Amino acid sequence: MPIDATQPYDPENIFAKILRGEIPNETVYEDDAVLAFKDINPQAPIHVLVIPKGEYVSWDDFSTNASDAEVGHFVRTVGKIARDLDLVEPGYRLLANIGGNGHQEVPHLHVHLFGGRPLGPMLARG
Numbered sequence: 812m813p814i815d816a817t818q819p820y821d822p823e824n825i826f827a828k829i830l831r832g833e834i835p836n837e838t839v840y841e842d843d844a845v846l847a848f849k850d851i852n853p854q855a856p857i858h859v860l861v862i863p864k865g866e867y868v869s870w871d872d873f874s875t876n877a878s879d880a881e882v883g884h885f886v887r888t889v890g891k892i893a894r895d896l897d898l899v900e901p902g903y904r905l906l907a908n909i910g911g912n913g914h915q916e917v918p919h920l921h922v923h924l925f926g927g928r929p930l931g932p933m934l935a936r937g
């Protein structure tokens with residue numbers, strides 16, 4: 812079920828549990844402020860989720876309430892992870908789902924990073 816992007820942060824969400832080490836993950840990258848791990852249900856040969864370690868429900872929450880330093884570091888780190896995965900020359904896709912119409916299911920901001928094959932048109936029809 813999609814979430815309401817304006818809901819308060821739920822510390823029991825699955826990515827909060829991953830950040831606390833309560834649930835395993837296949838880490839691709841980690842620093843003090845960012846974790847990137849493989850999506851459990853990959854939609855492309857490379858499907859990585861990049862999340863800030865801070866408690867932000869959605870892109871809306873993050874872009875409103877995170878500091879310029881947090882936002883800057885997060886954006887630069889998403890780019891670095893894609894470069895480290897050699898995705899720049901073949902190309903890749905970033906996606907953030909926000910709230911109901913965006914079909915966001917996990918209420919902790921995450922950016923999907925897809926690559927490894929031609930990804931086709933931007934959105935499925937219907």
Ligand code: AMP
Pocket residue numbers: 825834836849850851852853860907908914915916917
């Ligand atoms: P979204 O619809 O943007 O909220 O996407 C949530 C994503 O989280 C989906 O692509 C799921 O496959 C993924 N996901 C859910 N649980 C886990 C988990 N434990 N480890 C890795 N990815 C997960």
